[in-house]
Amino acid sequence: MRDDSCVYLGCDTGEAAAGPGREREVALLPYMSAVSIACGGHAGDESSVRELMTEASRHGCILGAHPSYPDKEGFGRRALEIDRSTLASSLQDQLRMFVEVAAGCNQQVSFVKAHGALYHKIASDTEFAHWYWELCTSVVPHARFVGPAGSRTLHEFRQSGVSVFTEGFCDRVYEEDGTLRSRNLDGAFINEPAIAAEQAEVLMKSFDCDLLCIHSDTENAIEIAREVHRLLCPLDNERRRSES
Numbered sequence: 233m234r235d236d237s238c239v240y241l242g243c244d245t246g247e248a249a250a251g252p253g254r255e256r257e258v259a260l261l262p263y264m265s266a267v268s269i270a271c272g273g274h275a276g277d278e279s280s281v282r283e284l285m286t287e288a289s290r291h292g293c294i295l296g297a298h299p300s301y302p303d304k305e306g307f308g309r310r311a312l313e314i315d316r317s318t319l320a321s322s323l324q325d326q327l328r329m330f331v332e333v334a335a336g337c338n339q340q341v342s343f344v345k346a347h348g349a350l351y352h353k354i355a356s357d358t359e360f361a362h363w364y365w366e367l368c369t370s371v372v373p374h375a376r377f378v379g380p381a382g383s384r385t386l387h388e389f390r391q392s393g394v395s396v397f398t399e400g401f402c403d404r405v406y407e408e409d410g411t412l413r414s415r416n417l418d419g420a421f422i423n424e425p426a427i428a429a430e431q432a433e434v435l436m437k438s439f440d441c442d443l444l445c446i447h448s449d450t451e452n453a454i455e456i457a458r459e460v461h462r463l464l465c466p467l468d469n470e471r472r473r474s475e476s
Contacts, residue, residue, distance in 0.1 A: 239436055240443045241464055242266035243457070244298055244347070246276040246284045248448065257448045258287050263461040266443060267293045268345045271330040273300035273322060274308025281333045289339055297330040297372065299323050300347035308348035320367055327371040343397055344368050345378035355383035365394065381439040382410040397443040400435030402428040402460050403450040423451040425459035432460045
């Protein structure tokens with residue numbers, strides 16, 4: 233059973249170009265306790281990683297790498313047909329860059345969370361997921377694996393002793409089978425802060441999620457983050473005291 237004092241509120245960052253999008257990402261950080269940062273596959277580069285890492289660490293957030301298929305044109309949301317050696321080379325490059333920047337900022341890499349199509353591939357294909365995680369831990373040995381609540385891979389990893397974060401999305405609609413509704417369908421997003429907070433409670437209580445995610449490009453993302461943070465605030469304060 234999940235310990236409620238260890239629930240983290242997270243967001244994916246380093247995905248927007250400098251300007252209003254990046255400013256929105258930074259504005260989310262005071263409400264966050266875990267931050268995933270794109271590391272060059274679908275978005276981001278060494279400069280953006282350093283910027284977001286520095287900002288996130290100012291707010292006491294734990295940091296995670298957010299690798300993806302090498303697909304900036306499709307923002308990492310296309311299931312690419314790519315041979316494993318090519319993908320391995322790209323993922324290693326993304327993670328090594330992230331680790332090097334973290335070392336330069338005197339920060340630790342706490343978790344690795346795949347992005348987009350890679351995230352969904354890992355969740356459903358356990359053989360591929362084992363290959364992927366062996367590769368990740370060859371670069372970031374002590375990182376925690378992030379996977380969606382209810383996924384086969386998350387269950388198998390947990391059973392085999394892999395340290396995991398069970399993730400749920402406050403701002404996305406779930407289908408009856410527990411999968412996320414496609415972004416291409418109407419009603420795929422939750423834009424109302426109160427409804428997002430209600431979903432956060434369900435994700436914690438019914439699915440044992442210990443990592444709740446809000447996307448920085450969701451409409452009303454900052455208002456949603458504020459509302460969910462208010463829900464989690466007693467838990468977050470307890471967690472931060474235990475880590476100090």
